[in-house]
Amino acid sequence: MPADRANRTLLTILALVLLVLGIAILLAGTDVFGSGFGRRPLLDNPPARFIGTHGGWVWPLAAVAAAILALLGLRWLATVITTEPSQRRINISTDGTAGRTVLDAGALATAIRAEVEDCPGVEDVDTKLSGQPHAPRLALNVTADRDVDLPALRERIEALVLPRIRYALGKPDLPVSLDLTYPRRRRTHIG
Structure with a gap:
């Protein structure tokens, strides 16, 4: 994923x-930058004098730089937090010579x-298509009946359903x- x-x-x-x-701070304390550099007062140094002398333009420039860094940080945070949007169209054609075939992602989902729900013991299926139109990814969340053996259902889906989906899309x-789960138990209230 490019965001990752x-x-x-x-x-x-x-x-x-x-x-x-x-490392620079540690070296400054050990007199690597000159004798007595680590023992000088913090506010009595050339950068502080420069900022004090040219504060009329340094502080506004620092404020603009801080605002840009804050916006970049918010953009980065939004990229990390947001999930990838669902795909609306899937490009099925494998090469450009036969033309372009595009399938609606809703119809495909x-x-x-329907294909997964045909498996015995499946109660509900949630599908999500994401990625690029030419390189989609599929996420299946399957809720199975409590009496179903999940490993057997997984094998059935992987052996029978997924190959047909990959073949139909032309994407082996x-x-x-x-994700296979059992339904949550419903609480019964007495009284």
């Missing part, structure tokens, strides 16, 4: 920047739901996430 890759890259860069700053490597 961007997330890892951004966190790695942030970690490296913080590591370099931490209905067909997949279609990634599928399969």
Whole structure:
């Protein structure tokens, strides 16, 4: 996923920047930057004097930089938190020579739901198609009857249903996430 890759890259860069700053602070305390540098007062240093002298333009520039960083942080947070949107159309054609075949994702989800519900012991199926139109991903959440053997149902879906779906889409490597659960028990109230 591109968002995961961007997330890892951004966190790695942030970690490296913080590591370099931490090492620089440790080295400043050991007089690597000159004798007495680590023992100088914090506010009596050239950067503080520069900011004090040129505060008329430094602080507004710092505010703009902080606002840009805050917006980038919010964008990053939104990318991490939001889920991938559902796919509306799936591109079925495998090569460009035969033309372009596009299938409505809602119709495909209905067909997949009907196919999985035909398996004995299935109570409910929730389907979600995501990814790119030419590289979709399928997520199946199947609720099974309490009397059904889940491993056997999983084998049946993987051996019979998923190959037919992949064949119909012309995507033998279609990634599928399969989640099998039992229904929640209903609480009965007495009285």
